[in-house]
Amino acid sequence: MHYWLMKSEPDEASIDDLATATGQALPWTGVRNYQARNFMRDIMRIGDGVLFYHSSCAEPGVAGIAEVASTPYPDPTQFDPASPYFDPKSRPEAPRWTLVDVRFKKKTRLIPLGELREHPELTSMRVLAKGNRLSITPVSTDEWRFITTRLAR
DNA sequence: GCCAACGTTGGC
């Protein structure tokens, strides 16, 4: 069992979009970073906990709780020339980009990035590291517990 | 819109 923080731009897919999606689940399309891909491909398991994070928006922060809902499979957008995530170098017989489905669990209050930084319990969170740009980062069990039991209301 | 930080590309 692992825990994760996954960034999504609310303009593209917000926590409300996830809650109202068919089956309350969405394929995590568009990851084009090998480290983030490898987390999904190699380490994630169905049922892993996910902090759903809103990024590149007016109020960046944790917006809800979700869970990993599928085993890894090829991201279909890599083969779609009309998609912004199209990757001409990826071939169907050897897909380069893999994703998982993520399912809604619950909405939380918006826990702002600045508030996460205030808590000594969270200072080693990967997402808070200087210069971090990874869209998927591991969350420790202690960090998960602190955020879901103390901060999420 | 700015820009720091980082990842990728490609010439050599």
Next chain:
DNA sequence: GCCAACGTTGGC
């Protein structure tokens, strides 16, 4: 394999 140039991320 090195590394400069370039593109992207994402908070502010």
